[in-house]
Amino acid sequence: MSPAAPTSTGAVRAAIAGLCAGAAALGTGELAAGLIGKDSSPVLAVGAAAIDLSPRATTEFAISTFGSNDKLALLLGLLLVIAACAAALGVLAARRRGVGVAGLVVLGVVDVVAAVSRPAAGTFAAIPSVLAAVAGIAALVFLLRLLPAPLDETVRLTPGQAAQREIERRRFVLAAGAAAGVAMVAAGAGTLVRRTRDVAAARERLLVPVAAADPTEAPGAAPTGFADIEGLSPPLTPNGEFYRIDTALRVPQIDPAGWSLRIHGRVDRELRLSFDDLAGRGDLIEADITLACVSNEVGGPLAGGAHWVGVPLARLLEEAGVEAGADQVLTRSIDGWTCATPTLDCQRTPNAMLAVAMNGEPLPLEHGFPVRMIVPGLYGYVSATKWIVDMELTTFAVSDAYWIQRGWDAIAPIQTFSRIDVPRPDRGLVAGAAAIAGVAHSGSDGISTVEVRIDDRPWEQARLSPSTNTQLWRQWYLPWEADTGEHVLTVRAVDGMGRTQSENSYPPYPNAASGWHSVRVVVA
Numbered sequence: 001m002s003p004a005a006p007t008s009t010g011a012v013r014a015a016i017a018g019l020c021a022g023a024a025a026l027g028t029g030e031l032a033a034g035l036i037g038k039d040s041s042p043v044l045a046v047g048a049a050a051i052d053l054s055p056r057a058t059t060e061f062a063i064s065t066f067g068s069n070d071k072l073a074l075l076l077g078l079l080l081v082i083a084a085c086a087a088a089l090g091v092l093a094a095r096r097r098g099v100g101v102a103g104l105v106v107l108g109v110v111d112v113v114a115a116v117s118r119p120a121a122g123t124f125a126a127i128p129s130v131l132a133a134v135a136g137i138a139a140l141v142f143l144l145r146l147l148p149a150p151l152d153e154t155v156r157l158t159p160g161q162a163a164q165r166e167i168e169r170r171r172f173v174l175a176a177g178a179a180a181g182v183a184m185v186a187a188g189a190g191t192l193v194r195r196t197r198d199v200a201a202a203r204e205r206l207l208v209p210v211a212a213a214d215p216t217e218a219p220g221a222a223p224t225g226f227a228d229i230e231g232l233s234p235p236l237t238p239n240g241e242f243y244r245i246d247t248a249l250r251v252p253q254i255d256p257a258g259w260s261l262r263i264h265g266r267v268d269r270e271l272r273l274s275f276d277d278l279a280g281r282g283d284l285i286e287a288d289i290t291l292a293c294v295s296n297e298v299g300g301p302l303a304g305g306a307h308w309v310g311v312p313l314a315r316l317l318e319e320a321g322v323e324a325g326a327d328q329v330l331t332r333s334i335d336g337w338t339c340a341t342p343t344l345d346c347q348r349t350p351n352a353m354l355a356v357a358m359n360g361e362p363l364p365l366e367h368g369f370p371v372r373m374i375v376p377g378l379y380g381y382v383s384a385t386k387w388i389v390d391m392e393l394t395t396f397a398v399s400d401a402y403w404i405q406r407g408w409d410a411i412a413p414i415q416t417f418s419r420i421d422v423p424r425p426d427r428g429l430v431a432g433a434a435a436i437a438g439v440a441h442s443g444s445d446g447i448s449t450v451e452v453r454i455d456d457r458p459w460e461q462a463r464l465s466p467s468t469n470t471q472l473w474r475q476w477y478l479p480w481e482a483d484t485g486e487h488v489l490t491v492r493a494v495d496g497m498g499r500t501q502s503e504n505s506y507p508p509y510p511n512a513a514s515g516w517h518s519v520r521v522v523v524a
């Protein structure tokens, strides 16, 4: 045995003690959070605070790197950091008990601060963090007591001493295993308890609200020809495939029975509306509208079309009576995220609504159940508040919303974009008849032309799906006799006012990406 071995096994065991104590803390925290409810999980509180505090560049990086999986990545990262801290504290505490305990107290305090400063924090928000810290400290002290004393390497152990050490070793392994096991059971139980409170069941029971008026167009009807192109985005994106972007680590759970929306600020009459007040109205409208994220890269996936049903925003604002000069509608979701929309867009854009249904279902939980805002033509961060609970009439002069505080433009109409869906660059293509196809959209004026360039040949006009609805994106395709070799395909769109999409290439920050989408394909 090398001389260094005994001390390093000692350190490894101390690290294990730290890890198990960390697990005990997390498990206790989850169980307490489950019992208390109100999304008070200590880990999630820290994660959510991290999202809000992180510099814009990091959040942007997370969104573009992980897409809609950014939250899972953040949680895994957070767990790794916690594990590393716990192991380090174990090693420290093995040398100086007080230092390790103090470290855990500091972590506990950070956790309490994060938990109580969440916008949706309830009265008992601090309790899970406090209990977690207490459980962690108790587990650490207990496990460290069981750590076998360091070996004096110069002394040979008698067989009796060796047997005694083996007993001590087993006792430690057993205790550490038990702590970790109990922690996992507690965390599992906490999750189960929380699940029973989920509102998924309440959502299932809801009848899908139907609009009074006939839609102007058959919803999402794909003309023949387009429907057969495999891989081409349909006009209406199925709910399960619809992109998701938000700052919520855990999807907010709102029971429609307890939900209400307050409309206040610079209005003549303050309104408070229940879900039934909204969904039961006789003037519901329905419309096919494309929603897009400002963080979408050229050719990216962060856009989708859906059939929405909801209450016209213009009507609600009329009922509340907007004071002159109140140029901003500031909306807030239950988790504190805010969004500022020009009042004029809410009043004048046809089909701007508080939506209660998406593609023939109540809103999916991830997409804002029970009520969200939709304003055609504006990027989601300035128009599409999910889990909305508050609407305040104010002014751009006095108020900045979440992403505006982080440097994104306050006025953000959807820029004209076009995307090649097929052929996919990563799939091989066989020479012969093929289709180049995709979607194109512009914020307000519709799409009049889509042009495709194959290598450096002249631009060719693509066929467009017939549409009179400029609020929904448009499919396009160009038949192509693909010959073997490598090809570069490029697309650009012209909007209804005759403006061609700009070739200049810019990243999304601060007001949407720009440039022509192009793909490289190899034809065999």
Ligand SMILES: Nc1nc2c(c(=O)[nH]1)N[C@H]1C(S)=C(S)[C@@H](COP(=O)(O)O)O[C@H]1N2
Binding pocket: 242, 243, 244, 245, 246, 247, 248, 291, 292, 293, 294, 333, 334, 337, 366, 367, 368, 379, 380, 381, 384, 385, 386, 387
């Ligand atoms: N409550 C809440 N609503 C939100 C957001 C958010 O972070 N929180 N993100 C907005 C952004 S940036 C976009 S692009 C759209 C995305 O809506 P979706 O997830 O339903 O596709 O929601 C908007 N509404």
Ligand SMILES: [Mo]
Binding pocket: 245, 292, 293, 294, 295, 379, 380, 381
């Ligand atoms: Mo977005």
